[in-house]
Amino acid sequence: MRVRFVLSQIGNGLRRNMAMATSVVLVTFISLTFVGAAILLQMQVANMKDDWYDKVEVSIFLCPVDSFAPTCAGGEVTEDQVQEIQAVLGSEALSDYVDEIYIETQEDAFAAFQEQFGEQDWAQRITVDQMQMSLRVKLVDPELYQVVADEVAGRDGVEEVVDQRTILEPLFLILNRTTVMAAGLAALMIITAILLITTTIRLSAMSRSRETSIMRLVGASNLFIQLPFMLEGAIAALLGALLAIGGLWLGVRYIVEDWLAGTVQWVNFVSTSDVWLVAPILIGIGIALAAISSLVTLSRYTKV
Template sequence: MRLRFILSEIGIGLRRNLSMTISVVLVTFVSLTFVGAAGLLQLQIGKMKDQWYDRVEVSIFLCPATSSAPTCAGGVVTDAQLADIRAALDAPEVAPAIEEVFYETQEQAFASFQDQFQDQFWASVVTVDDMNSSLRIKLTDPTRYDVVADVVAGRPGVETVENQRELFDQVFLVLNRATLLAAGLAAVMLLAAVLLITTTIRLSALSRRRETGIMRLVGASTLFIQLPFMLEGAIAATVGAVLAVAGLWFGVDVVVQDWLGASLTWIPYVSSREVWTVAPLLVVVAILLAGISSVVTLSRYTKV
């Protein structure tokens, strides 16, 4: 009997404030979509770091004949200079940080260049002498780039030292800033959702003030009086959370996996599994929104 009465009161409240309820659903949907997007972006960054950082290489570009760098004043790197660089890499304080060293000749670099840019008209004017021979170093720990760079940078025969991780970090910086933007928008929208849920509950409570007064007179408990209003907000917020999960699933499955995945196959993308990982968090946030709004509102507007 009590359950039937509570369900009846919930139905009445939702019908009386239908437009406000729809607004709560939509605002909750948008705000939790931003929350979910921020979470998925962080999971995406984690997947990319796990895969890319393991492949990070340090590239020591050796002097070609045409370089104007001060360390290349003697022209193309000599065998003696190359031997000195290799000896520095074999030093006891450096060797433990190095997993593998691969030497790429100018001819190999030129062949790779031609394969990559053979369709470009300007590639035909580049010669073997313009290319850098290089030492490609795979590190045991990608964070120890400085150990290698410090001992070879500035040595005769070394034009530049480049760390691939720096390129990756720039990508991750952009993604992290996108996460902060999504989180900022989510915070604003969550505040709007709280205010809207509070307003909806207040209007519902005011429209049924007479009924709640009668219930108080016949001895109904505070929880029994307030429960229908709390459930109204919780239902609207939960529907918004379900829509947010559906929207995120559609975005990941169709936009990320099918569209981006078909064109950029070298990136490890988040999948629907990550969406289901984030989904419980969104539902919990939705329930907390409704709970906070209910506590703030009902203590005042259901007093008789």
């Protein structure tokens, strides 16, 4: 009897406040879509870091014959200098940072070059002598590039230290800025959602004040009076969350998986399975929104 009674109360409330309930659903939908998008973007960034930071390395270019760099004043790098640099990289102080070192000789560089550009006309005229010898260093944590660079840069025989990670940075910057924007919009929309849910519950409570006063009179408990209002808010917010999950799923399915992943193949994109990871978070936030709003409103409008 009780469950049925509460359910019929909720049904009545939602029907009477149809427009408000719909707006709550829509606002929650939009705000949670932004939240979800922000989370997915961060997942994408993490994905890309995982993939690429494994591959990026620090290149220490050694002095070729005709370099103008001050550290190359002694002409082409000597065997002793190469060994000295390798000793520094292999030293105790850097052992926590350096994972692996290997030497790319002029021949190796030439082979790689030929593989990449060999079919071009101009590449035919390049000889092995023109290639540059370098040390390739794989770091334990690519973010700690600076520590290694500081040790090596400026030594005799080192022309330049290049962190390949810097090539990727602009991309991450864009993704991170987008995340901040999405998160900012999400925060604004969440505030709107809370205000809207609060107003909805308040209206609902006022339009049913006669009913609740009678229920109170015949001894209905606080929870029993407030539960229908809370559930109304929760159901609307939950619907919004489900819509947001659906929207994100469609977005990832058709824009990312079907189109982006087909066009840009060198990136490992987020997939619909990631959307399912985000889903519980969104549902949680939706329910929390409704709960906070209910607590704020109901303690004021439906007191015993």
